[in-house]
Amino acid sequence: MNAIVETAWDPSQPIVALRDVHKSFGKLEVLKGISFDVMKGEVVCIIGPSGSGKSTLIRCVNALTPFDAGSIKVEGQEVNVAHLDKLALRKKVGIVFQQYNLFPHKTALENVMMAPVLVLKEPKDEVEARARALIRKVRLEGKEDSYPGELSGGQQQRVAIARSLAMRPDIMLFDEVTAALDPETVKEVLVTIRELAAEGMTCMLVTHEMGFAREIANHIYFTDRGVIVEHGPPATFFTEAKDPRTREFLSQIL
Amino acid sequence: MIRTRAIPGIGRDPTTDLPVLHRCSPVGAGLAADLAFSRWLGSRSPWVLLGLAALLAAWPFLAHAQSGYSTARAFEALWRWIPFLLRDGFAFNILISFVTMAIGTAAGVVLGLWQIAPSPWVRRTAWAITQTFRNSPWLVLLFIVMLTFPFEIRIGDAIVPIPDWMKAVLGLALPVMANVSEVVRGAIQSVPTGQWEASESLAFSRRQTLWRIILPQCFKRMIPPWMNWYAILTMATPLVSLLGVEEIVTLSRQAMEAEDNHPELLMPFYGFALLVFFAYCYPIARWTIRLERRFAVKL
Ligand SMILES: Nc1ncnc2c1ncn2[C@@H]1O[C@H](COP(=O)(O)OP(=O)(O)O)[C@@H](O)[C@H]1O
Ligand SMILES: [Mg+2]
Numbered sequence: 001m002n003a004i005v006e007t008a009w010d011p012s013q014p015i016v017a018l019r020d021v022h023k024s025f026g027k028l029e030v031l032k033g034i035s036f037d038v039m040k041g042e043v044v045c046i047i048g049p050s051g052s053g054k055s056t057l058i059r060c061v062n063a064l065t066p067f068d069a070g071s072i073k074v075e076g077q078e079v080n081v082a083h084l085d086k087l088a089l090r091k092k093v094g095i096v097f098q099q100y101n102l103f104p105h106k107t108a109l110e111n112v113m114m115a116p117v118l119v120l121k122e123p124k125d126e127v128e129a130r131a132r133a134l135i136r137k138v139r140l141e142g143k144e145d146s147y148p149g150e151l152s153g154g155q156q157q158r159v160a161i162a163r164s165l166a167m168r169p170d171i172m173l174f175d176e177v178t179a180a181l182d183p184e185t186v187k188e189v190l191v192t193i194r195e196l197a198a199e200g201m202t203c204m205l206v207t208h209e210m211g212f213a214r215e216i217a218n219h220i221y222f223t224d225r226g227v228i229v230e231h232g233p234p235a236t237f238f239t240e241a242k243d244p245r246t247r248e249f250l251s252q253i254l
Numbered sequence: 255m256i257r258t259r260a261i262p263g264i265g266r267d268p269t270t271d272l273p274v275l276h277r278c279s280p281v282g283a284g285l286a287a288d289l290a291f292s293r294w295l296g297s298r299s300p301w302v303l304l305g306l307a308a309l310l311a312a313w314p315f316l317a318h319a320q321s322g323y324s325t326a327r328a329f330e331a332l333w334r335w336i337p338f339l340l341r342d343g344f345a346f347n348i349l350i351s352f353v354t355m356a357i358g359t360a361a362g363v364v365l366g367l368w369q370i371a372p373s374p375w376v377r378r379t380a381w382a383i384t385q386t387f388r389n390s391p392w393l394v395l396l397f398i399v400m401l402t403f404p405f406e407i408r409i410g411d412a413i414v415p416i417p418d419w420m421k422a423v424l425g426l427a428l429p430v431m432a433n434v435s436e437v438v439r440g441a442i443q444s445v446p447t448g449q450w451e452a453s454e455s456l457a458f459s460r461r462q463t464l465w466r467i468i469l470p471q472c473f474k475r476m477i478p479p480w481m482n483w484y485a486i487l488t489m490a491t492p493l494v495s496l497l498g499v500e501e502i503v504t505l506s507r508q509a510m511e512a513e514d515n516h517p518e519l520l521m522p523f524y525g526f527a528l529l530v531f532f533a534y535c536y537p538i539a540r541w542t543i544r545l546e547r548r549f550a551v552k553l
Contacts, residue, residue, distance in 0.1 A: 064454060091457060101446075
């Protein structure tokens, strides 16, 4: 075990740096050497066919999935170490899941308040004020005391975003957060993410919403079978894709 | 959603549903959370209770007096003994059921939580204990505890006697513990793993996740099977009479002896015991089924 050296992170350096990340589930190699950088304030979209390892990749960033080899540094801190300070990492990196995963026995407000109160041990009234502001921010004022079961999918997903933001993360991960939603409610969630990005939040998002990716992303990565096949800024990515796999995928989805 | 990481103790198939183990199980057959007993008992019409009572009351008129000792006199004897049977007998059955359930539940919850512990050793040990006691005949467990436990223990200078009924309680608490353990494990594993992941991503500790997120969600789900096991346990309390502990069945036998062992006494006395158990457990079973329906709609 190496001593973890606290290195001050310089914001001109990548906020997330992935280097040759490998991950296998048993015999199935899901990530076969992924490397890229995300700069502070950037929005990075990861697209690719189902089963190509997008979720696995994004979950490696906040150590929900431990990986086998390679390196991920979040604000200069290595994630792939035996005695990782998970609390510190998860304060920095928030994640929103496809299935919302709200706590069904808690109201929207309580969902947002729980982690700051229990984990960060912040004073309750302070947290409550912040939580109410966050719920307003995701345009759910009036729903504070509703239980997740009483909310639509899009509303639940926005509560989930607020819940994650309550931890004041520097980086937000979104894993196909609109994939389980009705088409009418997809937009309200995307609007929330767009606002977040406009405020300078660093975002890594897995999405199938190509129009949205094109509009919001600084950089797009296309993954297939565990490797990055193609990447580029949206201006060129969608028009000048060279790899046949990318072309085929784009032709199916656009 | 695809789970990309096994959550220790949660993200695995339940290891307990071996059909072989179930088949040879005399009492705890099937899943611990199965409400077969309550469902059966609770689906009896309330008239069964009245019918049973009526039959008991009408017995003297149905049966003819063949010997010198008439059934009417047998009933008269029962009537005299009823206060004693209830106060010194059935009340003790209830007491045994309460204490046993309390001990069995406390131990069962701990064992059930061990069944989902992060450490595979703790998990496996807890699983083995659970399966052993869940699949052993209750009477055998009773005898083992009865015969292996000392009749007194020494604490410092003091010698504390352990009465037989205490040992009986321990003996009955073992299978209750094992079944409660299964109920707890099953309920916890019925919560979607997304809940564990969401908590983890918000930096909750495992303990916080369990107590703040998971258990509050599945607590209600545990109540009906837990009540089902209480009813089964109560029905099983007369087992302790075989070990000489005085409860309603033991006292009924003693009362019949005091009444000179007339065979006419058997029907009224044991019939009465049956009626009392039925009257006590029937409402519990009905309530169990009601709760189960209510909670099933909720979640
Ligand atoms: N916990 C797991 N155990 C085994 N295989 C898994 C696990 N999680 C994901 N996989 C497999 O890894 C591959 C990539 O999954 P995933 O990262 O979810 O892809 P995507 O999000 O791009 O659809 C899939 O083939 C999936 O079946
Ligand atoms: Mg996915």
